[in-house]
Amino acid sequence: MVDQFGPQFLHFFTEQTAVEAEDYLNTIMKSDDIVSALLRDKLSDQDLGILYNGFSRDGKIILVGYRTQMMSRLVGEFAHELRNPLTIIKGFIQLCGHTKEYDKFQPIILSEVERMYTILENFLTLSLRKSTFVRMNPDELCKKLIAFLSSECAVHKVTFDYDISYSENVCKVDLDKIKQVMINLLRNALEAFDGHTHEKKIMFRGSVEDKGYRFALIDNGPGVETDVLKQMGKPLYTTKSRGTGIGLSLCKKIIADHRGTFCVSSVVGKGTTVSFFLPFVSP
Ligand SMILES: Nc1ncnc2c1ncn2[C@@H]1O[C@H](COP(=O)(O)OP(=O)(O)OP(=O)(O)O)[C@@H](O)[C@H]1O
Numbered sequence: 001m002v003d004q005f006g007p008q009f010l011h012f013f014t015e016q017t018a019v020e021a022e023d024y025l026n027t028i029m030k031s032d033d034i035v036s037a038l039l040r041d042k043l044s045d046q047d048l049g050i051l052y053n054g055f056s057r058d059g060k061i062i063l064v065g066y067r068t069q070m071m072s073r074l075v076g077e078f079a080h081e082l083r084n085p086l087t088i089i090k091g092f093i094q095l096c097g098h099t100k101e102y103d104k105f106q107p108i109i110l111s112e113v114e115r116m117y118t119i120l121e122n123f124l125t126l127s128l129r130k131s132t133f134v135r136m137n138p139d140e141l142c143k144k145l146i147a148f149l150s151s152e153c154a155v156h157k158v159t160f161d162y163d164i165s166y167s168e169n170v171c172k173v174d175l176d177k178i179k180q181v182m183i184n185l186l187r188n189a190l191e192a193f194d195g196h197t198h199e200k201k202i203m204f205r206g207s208v209e210d211k212g213y214r215f216a217l218i219d220n221g222p223g224v225e226t227d228v229l230k231q232m233g234k235p236l237y238t239t240k241s242r243g244t245g246i247g248l249s250l251c252k253k254i255i256a257d258h259r260g261t262f263c264v265s266s267v268v269g270k271g272t273t274v275s276f277f278l279p280f281v282s283p
């Protein structure tokens with residue numbers, strides 16, 4: 001990039017952004033997959049600027065630009081996203097006041113609050129959070145994820161099962177961010193169950209692979225067609241009327257920051273498996 005645009009190109013970036021961009025681009029360079037970073041397509045259509053972004057094929061990167069006005073527009077979008085659940089919560093609380101049927105509306109109110117929470121968490125990760133990596137045994141990490149998954153599944157009346165294999169190796173993880181990945185994957189699975197009539201099942205699987213560990217969340221939801229599968233994880237791609245399309249692209253970014261890889265497979269009528277691989281590091 002510097003070759004092409006000259007050193008003045010670097011002045012587009014604040015120091016912090018330049019460090020992050022360089023890190024991220026290194027990850028892209030090393031990845032076998034085509035990795036797309038956050039927020040390119042739609043935002044550039046609207047002339048909002050492009051966050052550091054790249055596609056790597058044969059190690060080539062196509063890019064680039066960064067304009068700060070994007071962040072303020074993004075704040076606007078998120079405020080807008082938060083207004084929807086807030087409006088619903090307000091409406092139901094008013095209804096509770098009239099009907100005194102709090103028990104009936106409590107699950108809807110709670111799910112809207114959860115939705116706001118996820119949107120906020122995603123937004124914070126996009127904009128503010130720094131990473132804190134610790135070395136952790138994958139079993140230990142699995143146990144933490146399972147504790148949270150099993151209680152969430154119980155609340156949503158979903159049958160939960162898990163299967164984890166033991167490893168003495170360690171991975172370098174930012175626990176909060178990996179939890180956030182799981183929260184997004186779980187939310188997607190639960191949302192995919194909407195209107196589902198047979199038993200809803202979610203399974204967590206942890207398996208040792210060559211040079212790393214794979215964490216997978218498997219649902220028996222409706223699955224997706226190939227054209228949706230190809231788009232999944234692209235920034236702002238959503239099939240939901242109330243989706244932001246940020247969940248999976250954020251997961252991909254978090255996993256790329258961990259030097260890991262991300263994978264989705266799905267069979268229509270059978271379900272979807274989303275997994276990520278984290279490399280082992282020296283203890
Ligand atoms: N487990 C799943 N089963 C079926 N479809 C899924 C599953 N996970 C993701 N998808 C599809 O991938 C799309 C993108 O998911 P993503 O999490 O990125 O965005 P979203 O869920 O639509 O919005 P949000 O930003 O609120 O997460 C979804 O709209 C949905 O069509």
Ligand SMILES: [Mg+2]
Binds near residue numbers: 187188248
């Ligand atoms: Mg989602």
